[in-house]
Amino acid sequence: MQNTQLTYSPIDGSLYVERPLADRAQIQQAITSAARAQKQWRQTGIAHRAAICSAMLECFLARSDEIAEQLCWMMGRPIRYARGEVNGTADRARYMIEIAEQALADIRLPEKDEIRCYIKREPLGLVYVIAPWNYPYLTAINTVVPALMAGNGVLLKHAPQTPLCAEQLVESFREAGLPDGLFQFLHLSSDNAQWLAQQAQIDHVAFTGSVATGRKVEQALAGRFTGLGLELGGKDPAYIRADADLGRAVETVIDGAMFNSGQSCCSIERIYVHRDLYPAFIDRAVNLVKHYRLGRPDDPETTLGPMVSAGAADLVRAQIAEALAAGAEPLVDPALFPLEKPGSPYMAPQLLVNVNHKMLVMREESFAPLAGIMPVDDDRQAIQLMNDSEFGLSAAVFSRDLNAAEAIGQQLETGTFFVNRCDYLEPGLAWTGVKNSGRGCSLSSLGYGQLTRPKSFHIRP
Structure with missing residues (x-):
């Protein structure tokens, strides 16, 4: 089995990145540490989460030149435009951080006979993000930041063409003080990427990519009752x-x-x-x-x-x-x-x-x-x-x-x-598709609904 991932630059066909692929023992270790960290993270307040996510953006933007050059070499984005994705990623993340408190607020019903009824939004647990190469930061951040803001742990797999994007995001969060294990990247073979999606500890899969691969992801999750968001093709x-x-x-x-x-x-x-x-x-x-x-x-x-x-x-x-x-x-x-x-x-x-x-x-x-x-x-x-x-x-x-x-x-x-x-x-509008363009949505306050579950409270004195 191939155990190395090779990324060739479209600029000149040269080998640009070489990374070892995680085996199943390493994947299971990542799941275990993420689940452990998430149990603690879900107990933190939204303000604390926002502070760390905002600090991450400062770390991320400090690497703008390096990230832009990597985008240029990994997927061919003209260097004159590459920094635009860096800034756009930060803008989109800021918006999702700013609306988190309102989007995750309890929904309270009017009291009747001193009975209190309300709905809480609770984190799902572990979210597995499979991101594409064409807009590798923008597509990933759509889920990564709101998932963390909602109290989830995140495992990120980027396309083989853009592996450094996953590494840059995880490193920026590490510098910002995110708890160890809560957000991790994994470089995976296609078989192990599917295997990870099928693990019982994974509570939601967010996939962006082709219709054909989206079907495979959906089929892999059939009967497992795992949440699934799909952003697929367009014409x-x-x-x-x-x-x-x-x-x-x-x-x-x-x-x-x-x-x-x-x-x-x-x-x-x-x-x-x-x-x-x-x-x-x-x-x-x-x-x-x-x-x-x-x-x-x-x-x-x-x-x-x-x-x-x-x-x-x-x-x-x-x-x-x-x-x-x-x-x-x-x-x-x-x-x-x-x-x-x-x-x-x-x-x-x-x-x-x-x-x-x-x-x-x-x-x-x-x-x-x-x-x-x-x-x-x-x-x-x-x-x-x-x-x-x-x-x-x-x-x-x-x-x-x-x-x-x-x-x-x-x-x-x-x-x-x-x-x-x-x-x-x-970012204030739901990003969603119909027909073969996908299911579910990201961004906006509705995007938080994909990454949480409602829990109803009925309290009678």
Whole structure:
């Protein structure tokens, strides 16, 4: 059995990180120490927990330069943007710390005949977080901080592509004074990652990743009555109404499609444009995409880095080839981006027209700097096409008529609906998906409900 985890950088294919994988004895030891620490931690007050979590953020931010460089080398994020995830992680964590006292407060019923009734929110116990590589800190912090604030212990497994992220978070908490064992990382093989989820001491699993792996996690937990939160794939649409601010719409949607090389669960992958604006939208969108600079992410001038691996890029190239064979038309000449070539993680951005929903590029998640664009006649057609997907994470409408746009949002099958915005998480809103985009939610006060259990008290004198 392989006992070493190797992480190769998409920048140049070099070996960047090598780590031993935990065996089952080490996993069991981690579970035992986390459970022991959690029994003490759950007795602490929210103010004490908040002080430690806030101190962790100071330790984390002090490493901003180091963390940004690691992100660049592990997953290809352009260095000019890498620090943004560090700051965003801190902002999101602060919000969840600030709302913890209110979110975890007792729910008290009016007294009747001197009978006191109330509901407490109690910690689940041990939370197992399985985090992805594309936004490794932001996705992990969604669960890690509220889980600890709620009185839980946490075991964290990051994707093999971003192992240093788990180590940075645990070290920052250690420096902040978090009790030993309460929050630990584990580098695991896929078999042992599944085995850990099945252990009786695990009370909740929070998984972010692909639909296929999400199904495996769900199947592994079948019949075990373990809590499960799933944030899975997306094929998120945007609709440009006839009354949209065209310049703003183009700039926002193209950024939503291309940022992080399109490797975001809520990136825009399908664009529907009212016929009245379609020609002008195409001209502006193509012109904007041509100004991206594809290059090494450690170059401060680079605005579009490599995809996470050559294999991931080639899968998307196959999607594009399938669409072109079926009649789609590419709008961007790959020759404008010299690093683009088969077998390379450096993939040129692309926009496709003459596409339809029989093509993979309009049905399956691409997770790449790629979007298909279709003209539509009216709101009704746009709604039908936006809902014609197995996914439902987020959707966006661009319009000057906010009432009309909001009415469209009421009809869309999605977890988050944007007007004149996309590809963004507001921590005060529940992050959730419908259909194959997931189950449960994170962030907001509702996110605390996923990480606690209600306990009712009925006290009669």
